[in-house]
Amino acid sequence: MRHDSMKHTDHDMSHMSMDHSKMDMSNHQMAGMDHSMHMGNFKKKFFVSLILAIPIILLSPMMGMTLPIQISFTGSEWIVMVLSTILFFYGGQPFLSGARMELSQKQPAMMTLIAMGISVSYFYSLYGFIMNLVNPTTHVMNFFWELATLIVVMLLGHWIEMNAVSNASNSLKKIAALLPDNVTRITQSGKEEQVSLSDVHINDQLIVRSGDKIPADGTVIKGNTMVNEFMITGESQGIVKNIDDKVIGGTINGNGTIEIKVTGTGKSGYISKVMDMVQQAQNEKIPLESLSDKVAKWLFYVALGSGIISFIIWLIISKDVGIAFERMVTVLVIACPHALGLAIPLVIARSTSLAAQNGLLLKNKKALEATNHIDYVFLDKTGTLTQGQFAVTGFNMISDQLSENEALKIIGALEKNANHPIATGIMDYINQKQLTPYDSSDTQAISGVGVTALVNGKTAKIVNEKGLTDVSTQFNPSIKKEYQEQGNTLSFLIYDGSLIAMMALGDTIKPESKEFIAKLKEQGITPVMLTGDNQQAAEAVAKYLGLDHYYSDLLPGDKEKIVKEYVNKGDNVMMVGDGVNDAPSLISATVGVAIGAGTDVAIDSADIVLTNSNPEDVLKLLNLAKHTRRKMIQNLWWGAGYNIAAIPLAAGVLAPMGILLNPAVGAILMSLSTVIVAINALTLRIGKE
Numbered sequence: 001m002r003h004d005s006m007k008h009t010d011h012d013m014s015h016m017s018m019d020h021s022k023m024d025m026s027n028h029q030m031a032g033m034d035h036s037m038h039m040g041n042f043k044k045k046f047f048v049s050l051i052l053a054i055p056i057i058l059l060s061p062m063m064g065m066t067l068p069i070q071i072s073f074t075g076s077e078w079i080v081m082v083l084s085t086i087l088f089f090y091g092g093q094p095f096l097s098g099a100r101m102e103l104s105q106k107q108p109a110m111m112t113l114i115a116m117g118i119s120v121s122y123f124y125s126l127y128g129f130i131m132n133l134v135n136p137t138t139h140v141m142n143f144f145w146e147l148a149t150l151i152v153v154m155l156l157g158h159w160i161e162m163n164a165v166s167n168a169s170n171s172l173k174k175i176a177a178l179l180p181d182n183v184t185r186i187t188q189s190g191k192e193e194q195v196s197l198s199d200v201h202i203n204d205q206l207i208v209r210s211g212d213k214i215p216a217d218g219t220v221i222k223g224n225t226m227v228n229e230f231m232i233t234g235e236s237q238g239i240v241k242n243i244d245d246k247v248i249g250g251t252i253n254g255n256g257t258i259e260i261k262v263t264g265t266g267k268s269g270y271i272s273k274v275m276d277m278v279q280q281a282q283n284e285k286i287p288l289e290s291l292s293d294k295v296a297k298w299l300f301y302v303a304l305g306s307g308i309i310s311f312i313i314w315l316i317i318s319k320d321v322g323i324a325f326e327r328m329v330t331v332l333v334i335a336c337p338h339a340l341g342l343a344i345p346l347v348i349a350r351s352t353s354l355a356a357q358n359g360l361l362l363k364n365k366k367a368l369e370a371t372n373h374i375d376y377v378f379l380d381k382t383g384t385l386t387q388g389q390f391a392v393t394g395f396n397m398i399s400d401q402l403s404e405n406e407a408l409k410i411i412g413a414l415e416k417n418a419n420h421p422i423a424t425g426i427m428d429y430i431n432q433k434q435l436t437p438y439d440s441s442d443t444q445a446i447s448g449v450g451v452t453a454l455v456n457g458k459t460a461k462i463v464n465e466k467g468l469t470d471v472s473t474q475f476n477p478s479i480k481k482e483y484q485e486q487g488n489t490l491s492f493l494i495y496d497g498s499l500i501a502m503m504a505l506g507d508t509i510k511p512e513s514k515e516f517i518a519k520l521k522e523q524g525i526t527p528v529m530l531t532g533d534n535q536q537a538a539e540a541v542a543k544y545l546g547l548d549h550y551y552s553d554l555l556p557g558d559k560e561k562i563v564k565e566y567v568n569k570g571d572n573v574m575m576v577g578d579g580v581n582d583a584p585s586l587i588s589a590t591v592g593v594a595i596g597a598g599t600d601v602a603i604d605s606a607d608i609v610l611t612n613s614n615p616e617d618v619l620k621l622l623n624l625a626k627h628t629r630r631k632m633i634q635n636l637w638w639g640a641g642y643n644i645a646a647i648p649l650a651a652g653v654l655a656p657m658g659i660l661l662n663p664a665v666g667a668i669l670m671s672l673s674t675v676i677v678a679i680n681a682l683t684l685r686i687g688k689e
């Protein structure tokens with residue numbers, strides 16, 4: 001069994017996807033954007049409404065302003081009225097039904113404000129139209145001009161905004177969309193055939209030529225190549241793929257032609273699962289978001305109140321219902337807390353997909369926010385700071401009761417069903433010697449110590465020093481010392497109660513670990529290593545990496561205990577780990593981060609998964625968390641600040657200075673504020689620091 005990051009990440013994801021029906025992006029619901037389901041409509045409705053609006057604008061006099069081309073003829077007011085009615089019901093529909101939804105949920109918000117704005121304009125204008133018809137001398141002002149421009153601008157604004165939202169959350173979907181339609185499959189008889197991707201099933205064998213996009217997840221069965229997995233891991237360097245390596249659908253095949261056996265397609269594929277997770281993460285709410293929801297709800301009542309107050313005041317000042325209505329409509333429209341409603345969701349959408357592209361899977365949105373307050377990073381040693389790929393560096397017989405090969409066959413019997421990285425290393429060694437392990441039964445892992453089983457009717461154990469307590473056999477400790485000083489892990493074979501042999505295994509430290517530790521310290525975060533391995537091995541690694549704090553010889557329960565102790569003291573703790581023995585502490589930590597190549601349990605217990613299995617990606621995580629928070633706060637200020645400035649302006653506070661906005665200008669300002677918030681969210685990047 002190889003320890004290849006893709007191999008594990010790929011199948012590990014299967015636990016995390018819950019509900020494939022959520023795949024439909026057009027149906028997603030993000031906070032404050034319930035109307036997003038009309039997205040498809042906005043574009044078409046905008047263009048149709050624009051065409052309807054042109055004659056209305058040309059044929060109806062706009063108050064206070066005469067356009068260069070103003071046409072009017074007998075009966076032209078009928079055309080204006082009919083077109084406006086169509087426009088109101090057709091173009092205004094998304095807002096009207098959005099309002100109905102908000103009201104049915106007893107959460108009046110922006111859609112209700114817009115709907116009130118356009119309804120007031122429409123019905124007041126209709127009233128004016130009828131009054132003028134009944135008694136041509138009354139000259140009740142109408143708002144058809146304003147209604148038309150308002151609806152057109154609103155539709156445009158929402159269309160642009162929806163685009164921004166889907167851009168932010170769809171980058172992964174785009175990758176999936178780029179999967180090739182036609183693929184080359186090898187039939188049972190060994191012939192090649194072209195089939196469409198939707199006909200590809202698990203276990204099919206496909207040919208992927210150089211430069212092609214890999215059409216599905218699979219295992220290489222023939223050939224070798226370099227694959228660019230940039231879109232998934234953010235790693236632009238090609239990754240070598242040999243036989244038995246995993247490839248991911250959507251990544252790009254480099255120089256070689258390979259044959260793959262399909263392990264996942266479409267919805268069971270890696271990308272779909274990542275998208276599911278991104279989706280799920282977006283459905284929960286973080287504290288800042290709840291805050292912005294609260295403010296938005298508040299602003300609704302402020303808008304409504306200001307609308308009514310300005311209506312009353314303008315009615316008193318101007319004694320003209322028309323003018324008072326126009327102020328009210330402008331206030332209602334401009335006060336729509338749209339930008340505020342989008343401030344946080346847009347940043348989250350962008351940040352989650354940015355994270356996924358950089359090898360960070362956010363299973364839990366709150367974790368990113370919590371990452372900002374981390375004081376300690378606890379790091380597991382084996383598999384996190386080191387490769388977790390053990391090689392046997394020495395094998396010494398301690399007793400001559402058994403031959404060397406017999407001892408190795410017993411060790412093989414113990415380890416063949418174990419899944420610890422040490423077991424993998426030992427099995428490689430035994431396979432190289434072309435020895436066939438004995439049969440075993442009752443195999444049991446002794447957590448933090450080793451494995452035991454029945455081999456040839458007798459109890460066999462492979463354990464570390466902790467498991468040596470009930471063995472009497474003496475051995476020369478000087479052999480041990482040398483191995484340990486070099487950071488080796490020692491395992492002892494006990495057979496039928498006597499100590500038989502000793503095996504030394506060495507692991508290599510990941511090349512990026514050292515810099516990672518240094519950078520953590522630079523940021524004022526204290527790295528601490530927690531390992532189940534022995535004191536000497538731990539010390540060797542800690543020394544090399546420049547770690548000032550470490551705990552060794554830990555049982556899984558001990559790791560959790562230490563994490564809990566810190567958390568209970570009020571420290572914010574991030575735990576990074578990969579093994580079965582890390583799972584409890586990943587759950588207890590403020591933020592649990594699993595290594596993608598790690599075990600399923602670790603990944604399930606974590607809040608965030610590093611798909612590249614590179615501990616240094618924790619730095620990217622810290623950086624992303626910081627930038628995400630900054631953008632959110634900027635957006636909140638912008639969203640709320642806009643309303644604070646715009647409402648009085650719309651209410652006509654500056655009227656004495658000749659500044660009086662009409663509803664369409666109000667709508668433009670409202671849309672503009674939304675667009676600014678959207679652009680600010682989209683410029684979120686993972687920085688260099």
Ligand SMILES: Nc1ncnc2c1ncn2[C@@H]1O[C@H](COP(=O)(O)OP(=O)(O)OP(=O)(O)O)[C@@H](O)[C@H]1O
Nearest residue numbers: 380381382418420423448449450464531532533581
């Ligand atoms: N299958 C096994 N064969 C031999 N020894 C084992 C086996 N499983 C566990 N051990 C022994 O138990 C020790 C502790 O294992 P554990 O999985 O708790 O931690 P670890 O993987 O060594 O270190 P870390 O906590 O840093 O990942 C190992 O160092 C090893 O000595």
Ligand SMILES: [Cu+]
Nearest residue numbers: 110336338670
């Ligand atoms: Cu709005």
Ligand SMILES: [Mg+2]
Nearest residue numbers: 380382383579
């Ligand atoms: Mg480990």
